[in-house]
Each structure stands twice: as C-alpha cells, then as structure tokens.
Amino acid sequence: MTQQAVRWTADQVLALAPDAASRKAGSKLGAAGPWSQPGSSDEGAVWGLCKGSGSTPYRTVVDVAGAAGPAYKCSCPSRKFPCKHALGLLLLWSGEDGAVAPGRAPDWAEEWLAGRRARGREGRAGAGAPGASSSGDAGAARRRAERRAERIGAGTVELEQRLADLVRGGLAAAERAGYGMWEETAARMVDAQAPGLASRVRELGAIPASGPGWPERLLEECALLHLLDQGWLRRAELPQDLAATVRSRVGLPAAADGPPVRDRWLVLAQYDTADAKLTTRRIWLHGTGTGRTALLLSYGAAGRAPEQALPVGLAFEAEVSSYPGAGRLRVALGERFSPPVPSATRPAGLTAAEAATRYGEALCADPWLESWPVTLGPVIPTPDGDSWQLADAEGEFALPLAPSSRSRPELWRLVALSGGAPVTVFGECGHRGFAPLTAWPQGGGEAVPLC
Structure with missing residues (x-):
C-alpha cells in the first residue's frame, strides 16, 4: 500500500502548525504552483522543491512515519517546526488531485531519511543494551540523589513553617504581602531542587488577586501543598505508586520503567501550554485494543x-512504556510498527455520572490531580444560564464546562458540530468542570479537534 492511499486530511496537517501565522503561510503553499519534483514513498516520506525569494528552491522533506511523530527537514532559515514549506508540502500531498505521485526519493532527501532511520535503529538497540555504568558511577549517582533528597527535605520543612505562619496570622495577610512573599518562597524551593514545589508556590501567589472567593481557594491550595510536603517527609511509609507520585509532584525526574505495551494508538488530542521558559505539548492517545488512555509529553524552549x-x-x-506513579497515564513512545494513518475509530463514551466517578477514583490515588481524561457520549452541549454544560442525551446528568472553555473558540466549534444533536466528546474532567478537546459527530465521521 502506498502512502498516497493513506493521505491525511487538510485539518490534520494544519493541526501540526506551531502557530496561526505558520498555518496561514503554509495554506498558501498548499497548491502545486510553487512546487517542483514533489513525490512520496511507500515508507512514509514526502519531498519536493519549493520556489522561494532566491534563485535556489528550498529542499523540503517530511518523514510522515517518524518514530516520534512526523519529522521535517527544510533548507529554509526558519526556526519553526514544521516550517511553512513543510506544511505546504503536506497539504499538497493530502489533496485529491494526485499532485504528489509515488516515486523514488532524490539523493538529498534519501540521505536525510536514511540517517534518521539509522539513528532510530541505534537508539532502540542502545535502549535494550545493558547499562555500562561502573559501580563507581552508580555510587556517585546514589550520593547525588541522597544529597538532593536532603535538600528537598530541608525545603519542605521550611515551607511547612511558612504555611503555618500564614494560617496563624490569617489569610488576609497574603493579600497585603503581595506576590513578593511567594516569589521569595518559590526561589527557596528552587534552591532546594524541588521545582514542583516552586511551581505550586508561585500559583499560590496569584490566588489573592483572582477575584471573589479567593480565601477559600487559597486555603484549599495551601492544604494540598501541606499534604505534598507531608507526603515527601513520610514517603518511606507510602505505597510504591503513591510514593512515585509524590516524587513526581515534587519535581524529581523519572524514567519510563513500565513494560512495553503494543497496541494500535488513536491520537485523541494535542495541545500546547506555555510559560516564560517552556512550551509543553500534551498528546492524548487511546489504545484501540487495550482501551487504555495514555499521555505523551514533549517540551520546547520558550516561544x-x-x-x-x-x-x-x-x-x-507502536509500543509505549509507562512512567511510575498513580494512574500511570504518562508514557514514553517506543518502537513504531506502522505510519500514522486516518482512522474512523472512536473511544466508547461514558455518561456524565460515570465520568465524574472516574475522576473521583483517580483523585483518591493522586490528591494533586487537576483533571482526568474521559470520553463523554452521547452528550448535547446545553446552555445553563451564563455557562454551558454537556448533558447526557439519554439520562438526567450533566457536566459543566470548565470556565476556561466557556468563551473560547472550542465551545463554539463544539456547538456548531452538534447543532443540537448528540456528539461524542473527549476531554479532561476536573474539579473546575469538563474541558473539551476533540469531538465526533453523531453517526460517524472524522474527529474534529476543538483546541
């Protein structure tokens, strides 16, 4: 079967764009005009020459079947991945007019593709090889881990004292003190090598300015932070999975040590969140054989x-391996056995009551959990005063939409897709409500990304 037979849709291609400007520029290059010698291979490669402002056309090649998702190479100077030329080439390839015909890759494209696949084989071989660390290296690593644990322990004791002082003096003091008090405390947690604690402390600093009801929200977050401190200080007494969750929440790195699970994985959703230093990408997967939901995380520098x-x-x-921790949602992507192709598969939907129960069960295992991935269906988007909810099409329960989703474009895309009829919706169910990420129309049809 050639790659031409499993072309993606234009929406799936544009979902790869790093920003709106790239999406717009790539769309303009999705026609045959600027391209010469475009082609594709059975192995999942697409290539072509794109006319630019100079005399030499840009050489663009995409490995659609890359081990960690599509990979791109272009001779243009852009620092975006994918660049507008890669997006335009994929849009040309996704069309129905046969503009990209099967063929043999030119030497410049084949050289890059061969190098990528050789490195992938070496990486898999290396991952399966026994560790080469000497006993001295292992001993040094153990001593570093012990010293870090001691610093984190000292940091948690100091944080406990600051939380006790806040509660003793009254929460109104947090509003008077301003953000500086929290930033100083967060800096102390960074010094203690506990970035997870530092992040949660910084979030505390924003609560007093977050509107009505902030004292209750601040007290709730202080209680969760206190619970995390106590979890770290008593981690030796905790069950293995909960202890691993505490280490992860504090900010200690971990390796994906779970056994490989091979399945056919459906991509449920992909979205980015960013702060001043880092862009985090979340990709949700559904195992069509195991029924399992899994999370891939990847990172990019700010911007x-x-x-x-x-x-x-x-x-x-593909195969995936779980990271330690309660729920074991996060996975590392291992060896892939087929290229990604369009699929009509969709997960089975839960009722609103079942989704809330799933989140509650997950919260018992991880008290610091913000949300849990669930698929609802069939449900109908329904206005509820000034907000919206997803109501069971056949039942009496509903889940409110999270405040962050009520005025964003995903809500209106979901309402338009439904048109008053039931839909299936994948998203994240949490204490603030349900955040929709992807939807499927009634009676079949392609997945519609909402974010």
Whole structure:
C-alpha cells in the first residue's frame, strides 16, 4: 500500500502548525504552483522543491512515519517546526488531485531519511543494551540523589513553617504581602531542587488577586501543598505508586520503567501550554485494543513548539512504556510498527455520572490531580444560564464546562458540530468542570479537534 492511499486530511496537517501565522503561510503553499519534483514513498516520506525569494528552491522533506511523530527537514532559515514549506508540502500531498505521485526519493532527501532511520535503529538497540555504568558511577549517582533528597527535605520543612505562619496570622495577610512573599518562597524551593514545589508556590501567589472567593481557594491550595510536603517527609511509609507520585509532584525526574505495551494508538488530542521558559505539548492517545488512555509529553524552549507532533484522528501501531506513579497515564513512545494513518475509530463514551466517578477514583490515588481524561457520549452541549454544560442525551446528568472553555473558540466549534444533536466528546474532567478537546459527530465521521 502506498502512502498516497493513506493521505491525511487538510485539518490534520494544519493541526501540526506551531502557530496561526505558520498555518496561514503554509495554506498558501498548499497548491502545486510553487512546487517542483514533489513525490512520496511507500515508507512514509514526502519531498519536493519549493520556489522561494532566491534563485535556489528550498529542499523540503517530511518523514510522515517518524518514530516520534512526523519529522521535517527544510533548507529554509526558519526556526519553526514544521516550517511553512513543510506544511505546504503536506497539504499538497493530502489533496485529491494526485499532485504528489509515488516515486523514488532524490539523493538529498534519501540521505536525510536514511540517517534518521539509522539513528532510530541505534537508539532502540542502545535502549535494550545493558547499562555500562561502573559501580563507581552508580555510587556517585546514589550520593547525588541522597544529597538532593536532603535538600528537598530541608525545603519542605521550611515551607511547612511558612504555611503555618500564614494560617496563624490569617489569610488576609497574603493579600497585603503581595506576590513578593511567594516569589521569595518559590526561589527557596528552587534552591532546594524541588521545582514542583516552586511551581505550586508561585500559583499560590496569584490566588489573592483572582477575584471573589479567593480565601477559600487559597486555603484549599495551601492544604494540598501541606499534604505534598507531608507526603515527601513520610514517603518511606507510602505505597510504591503513591510514593512515585509524590516524587513526581515534587519535581524529581523519572524514567519510563513500565513494560512495553503494543497496541494500535488513536491520537485523541494535542495541545500546547506555555510559560516564560517552556512550551509543553500534551498528546492524548487511546489504545484501540487495550482501551487504555495514555499521555505523551514533549517540551520546547520558550516561544518554540516541541518537535513531536501527531495530528488528531490518526492511528498507528507502536509500543509505549509507562512512567511510575498513580494512574500511570504518562508514557514514553517506543518502537513504531506502522505510519500514522486516518482512522474512523472512536473511544466508547461514558455518561456524565460515570465520568465524574472516574475522576473521583483517580483523585483518591493522586490528591494533586487537576483533571482526568474521559470520553463523554452521547452528550448535547446545553446552555445553563451564563455557562454551558454537556448533558447526557439519554439520562438526567450533566457536566459543566470548565470556565476556561466557556468563551473560547472550542465551545463554539463544539456547538456548531452538534447543532443540537448528540456528539461524542473527549476531554479532561476536573474539579473546575469538563474541558473539551476533540469531538465526533453523531453517526460517524472524522474527529474534529476543538483546541
């Protein structure tokens, strides 16, 4: 079967764009006009020459079947991944007019593709090889881990004292003190090598300015932070999975040590969040055989999208390995056995009551959990005063939409897709409500990304 037979849709291609400007520029290059010698291979490669402002056309090649998602190479100077030329080439390839015909890759494209696949084989071989660390290296690593644990322990004791002082003096003091008090405390947690604690402390600093009801929200977050401190100080007494969750929440790195699970994985959703230093990409997967939901995380420097990308609605066969912790949602992508291709598969939907129960069960295992991935369906988007909810099409329960989703474009895309009829919706269910990420229309049809 040639790659021409499993072309993606234009929406799936544009979902790879790192920003709106790239999406617009790539769309303009999705026609045959600027391209010469475009082609594709059975192995999942697409290539072509794109006319630019100079005399030499840009050489663009995409490995659609890359081990960690599509990979791109272009001779243009852009620092975006994918660049507008890669997006335009994929849009040309996704069309129905046969503008990109099967063929043999030119030498410049084949050289890059061969190098990528050789490195992938070496990486898999290296991952399966026994560790080469000497006993001295292992001993040094253990001593570093012990010293870090001691610093984190000292940091948590100091944080406990600051939380006790805040509660003793009254929460009104937090409003008077301003953000500086929290930034100083967060800096102390960074010094203690506990970035997870530092992040949660910074979030506390924004609560007093967050509107009515902030004292209750501040007290709730202080209680969760206190619980995390106590979890770290008593981690030796905790069950293994909960202790791993505490280490992760504090900010200690971990390796994906779970056994490989091979399945056909459907891409449910992909979205980015960014702060001043880092862009985090979340890709949700559904195992069509195991029924399991899994999360891929990847990172990019501030202002740059992560390179790993998988368009919503595609499915591929691969192995994944779990990271430690309660729920074991996060996974590392291992060997892939097929390229990502469009799929009509969709997860089975839950009722609103079942979704709330799933979130509650997950919260028992991880008290610091913000949300849990669930698929609702069939449900109908329904206005509820000034807000919206997703109501069971056949039942009496509903889930409110999270405040962050009520006025954003995803709500109106969801309402338009439904048109008053039931839909299936994948998203994240949390204490603030349900955040929709992807939807499927009634009676079949392609997945529609909402974010």
